[in-house]
Amino acid sequence: MKKIKYFYSTRTMNKRGQLKIQEMALMNCLRARTVNKRGQLKIQEMAFMIIAVVVLFALLGLFVFTIVHANLTKSANENAQAKALAVITRLADSPEFSCLGSRPNCIDSDKLIAMVDRQDYKNFWPFNSLIIIKSTSLNKSEDKMIDCTFANYPDCDRFTVVPKKSNNEKLVSSYVALCRKESIDNIIYDKCEIARVFAGSEVKTISN
Helix, strand or coil, rough: HHHHHHHHHHHHHHHHHHHHHHHHHHHHHHHHHHHHHHHHHCCCCHHHHHHHHHHHHHHHHHHHHHHHHHHHHHHHHHHHHHHHHHHCCCCHHCCEEECCCCCCCEHHHHHHHHHHHHHCCCCCCCCEEEEEEEEHHHCCCHHHHCCCCCCCCCCEEEEECCCCCCCCCCEEEEEEEEEEEECCEEEEEEEEEEEEEEEEECCCCCCC
C-alpha cells in the first residue's frame, strides 16, 4: 500500500515538475517573443527615422538647388542683356554698318539693306533678334510696318538683320543716325534720319 502511495505521489510530483517546466518554458518563450517584438519595433522606428531624415535632406537639397539655379538663370539673363546693350552701342562703328567718313554713331542704310536676312550673319552677333526701325515709323503698329527689301528700299520702315529666333526675349535699344546717299541735280549728298536699334536677348527660364 505504501509502495502504491509512493508511486502515485512520485508521478504527481513528476507531473507538477513537468508542468512547472512547461510554464517556465512558456513564460520564457513569451518573454522572448515580447523582447523580439520590442526589438523589431525599435528597428522599425529607427528605419522610419532614417527615411524621414533622408527625405528631409533631399527636400532641403532640392530647395537649395532650385534657389541656386534660379539665381544662376537670373544672372545669365542679366549678363546676356548687358552684353547685347554693349554690342549695339558699338554696332554703328562696325565695318558692316558704319557710315563713310568715320561719323560716330552712324549706320549706312545702303550697307544695312545688304545685311537684311543674310543667313551667314544669323549667328554672328549674340542676339536673339536685331531690328533697326526708322524713327518716323516708331508710332506704327508692328503689323503695319513695311519690312525693307531691295525692291522697296528706301520707302520702308524696318530692317530685319537677325530674325527673331525665340519669342521669349528681352529687348534693349539705342538710337543711331541712319544715312544714305541721295542725289539732286546730279549732286550727291548724305540724307540722314534718326533710327532706333532693337536687339533682343533670349530670356532663359528655370526649366531650361
